[in-house]
Amino acid sequence: MLNNVLQRRRRSLDGPWHVIVDPYEMGYIGILGDRNDRGFFRDHKPRHSADRVEYDFDLSPTLVVPGDWNTQNERLMYYEGTVWYRRRIMVAADEWRGDRQFLHIGAANHTSRVFVDGDELATHSGGFGPYAVELTGRLDPGEHSIVIQVDNRRELDRIPALRSDWWNFGGLTRSVDIVDVPETFLRDAWLTMDPSGRVIGGTTVDGDTGESVRLELPGLGVSTVVNGQFELDIDPGRWHPGTPVLHDVVWKVGNDEVTDSVGFRTVEVDGTDIVVNGEQTFLRGISIHAEAPSGGRRAHGPEDAETLLGWAVDLGANFVRLAHYQHDEHMVRACDRLGLLAWAELPVYWGIAFEQPEVLAQARQQLDELVVRDRSRASVIFWSVANETLPSPERTAFLTDLVDHARALDPTRLVSAALLTFPTGSNEHIIDDPLGAAVDVVSINQYLGWYYGDRETIADNTWRSVFGKPIVFTEMGGGAKAGHHGDVDEIWTEEFQADLYRRHIEMIRAGRSGNGGEIAGMSPWILKDFRAPVRVLPGIQDGYNRKGLVSEEGERKLAFEVLQSYYDEFSD
Numbered sequence: 001m002l003n004n005v006l007q008r009r010r011r012s013l014d015g016p017w018h019v020i021v022d023p024y025e026m027g028y029i030g031i032l033g034d035r036n037d038r039g040f041f042r043d044h045k046p047r048h049s050a051d052r053v054e055y056d057f058d059l060s061p062t063l064v065v066p067g068d069w070n071t072q073n074e075r076l077m078y079y080e081g082t083v084w085y086r087r088r089i090m091v092a093a094d095e096w097r098g099d100r101q102f103l104h105i106g107a108a109n110h111t112s113r114v115f116v117d118g119d120e121l122a123t124h125s126g127g128f129g130p131y132a133v134e135l136t137g138r139l140d141p142g143e144h145s146i147v148i149q150v151d152n153r154r155e156l157d158r159i160p161a162l163r164s165d166w167w168n169f170g171g172l173t174r175s176v177d178i179v180d181v182p183e184t185f186l187r188d189a190w191l192t193m194d195p196s197g198r199v200i201g202g203t204t205v206d207g208d209t210g211e212s213v214r215l216e217l218p219g220l221g222v223s224t225v226v227n228g229q230f231e232l233d234i235d236p237g238r239w240h241p242g243t244p245v246l247h248d249v250v251w252k253v254g255n256d257e258v259t260d261s262v263g264f265r266t267v268e269v270d271g272t273d274i275v276v277n278g279e280q281t282f283l284r285g286i287s288i289h290a291e292a293p294s295g296g297r298r299a300h301g302p303e304d305a306e307t308l309l310g311w312a313v314d315l316g317a318n319f320v321r322l323a324h325y326q327h328d329e330h331m332v333r334a335c336d337r338l339g340l341l342a343w344a345e346l347p348v349y350w351g352i353a354f355e356q357p358e359v360l361a362q363a364r365q366q367l368d369e370l371v372v373r374d375r376s377r378a379s380v381i382f383w384s385v386a387n388e389t390l391p392s393p394e395r396t397a398f399l400t401d402l403v404d405h406a407r408a409l410d411p412t413r414l415v416s417a418a419l420l421t422f423p424t425g426s427n428e429h430i431i432d433d434p435l436g437a438a439v440d441v442v443s444i445n446q447y448l449g450w451y452y453g454d455r456e457t458i459a460d461n462t463w464r465s466v467f468g469k470p471i472v473f474t475e476m477g478g479g480a481k482a483g484h485h486g487d488v489d490e491i492w493t494e495e496f497q498a499d500l501y502r503r504h505i506e507m508i509r510a511g512r513s514g515n516g517g518e519i520a521g522m523s524p525w526i527l528k529d530f531r532a533p534v535r536v537l538p539g540i541q542d543g544y545n546r547k548g549l550v551s552e553e554g555e556r557k558l559a560f561e562v563l564q565s566y567y568d569e570f571s572d
């Protein structure tokens, strides 16, 4: 991992890349199944008139990076397979200030291989976490060819696996940069606050590890030497939802210097309450997919983040569930700035091959990427290791392993997973999913009045768990087509959806922790309609999940106001 990249000197490789669509993977695998040594990664040009080279990147179309390929070319909308990306760069004589260079990829869905000047350097699996490849000594002055093979195939032994209720956007979906650093540099440096209010942190120096790291918080008059894991005896102004206080941070080692902006807050549970900075805090949330505010493409960058989160702020939310995978770093940094609490999640979603050790290894790797990149973000209060996985001994062992791993990486935040709920035929719901014993918060997806249960009696339902922990509704809701109006009993109308929300709010009001219940928060499904291949109802869904409070183009539905007025009741 190479962290704090957004604060580092880098050469952006964003923009158009020439691409070759390669459904049969001929660019890598020869007809005998071995590696094709004249493959596309060589970026060859005919050397003489009789030289048979059956591809040419320069004459091939382009795709813009960052971005998914599905929405950039209609013929790739449903494409699942390999696409080769190629960028040629000219390196100037005085290009690099540092002695070492890394290729940093914000995200590539799903599996990607990196080649420079025809040499294969690295493979990465996982479509949502960042990774870096060292290129030191390979980028001398002159022209170089960077080729990245990306495939977004769905496989049973991948994470996520074969099915999801979101579009399987493929490609280099986040920024690609060459990061320029000194011989000795800070590969990772983080700061956070534990539940007891202690400021703790850690550093990972790459290069001369004997060099000491200096940490400065100018606004707090702190300038001290730190190394590895440490504790700072300070009592900084707190970051709090709605009042986000951020402190400037400067890390120095040798010739390396990297800055950051960090908030400090405590988060813990107390019985069935979630407590932030010692204050019982009801999570007024909304779930969000990483899909752009309009155009139905994969979201990336600061503008998409500001717009989506701006809608959440308008809703009166103090919490966002970033579903179901690691979102762009710009998203969590915007949560820090906007004072929104955040839930970060792994795409361990629905049917996963829990019995396979190599799949657990993938999940652990993705968890490392999730935690290491974002553990300095005050806004992030939850690490979620899964969503809607059917209980089984293999599954619970797999997820408990991840819960323990998350705590080992970061003991300062809450760990949870979104649990499935099933119709019981009773209005009394007792959550006893065995995973509830391992997590800090019992987070449940419930769809009363939509997938099951009777809409009219939603308010009569009660929710408890056998664990005496806070309950958060990580999903609830129903669909409506924006602009489709009609009777409150007519499904897909805005009136139906709004009614559903009113009834759920009534149930939550009655069942809130501190009000005799155990409900400590909610993040209804979902802020915005989003693309989903399993949603095919013509005239209504047309490839979109319609449970958004706003349409795919940002039009607000009636339910937006219903939830907004409920959140308005909470006077901060």
Ligand code: GCU
Pocket (backbone or CB within 6 Å): 165, 324, 387, 388, 445, 475, 525, 545, 547
């Ligand atoms: C599930 C799932 C979501 C999905 C939603 C729905 O609960 O977690 O990813 O989109 O239900 O059915 O709309």
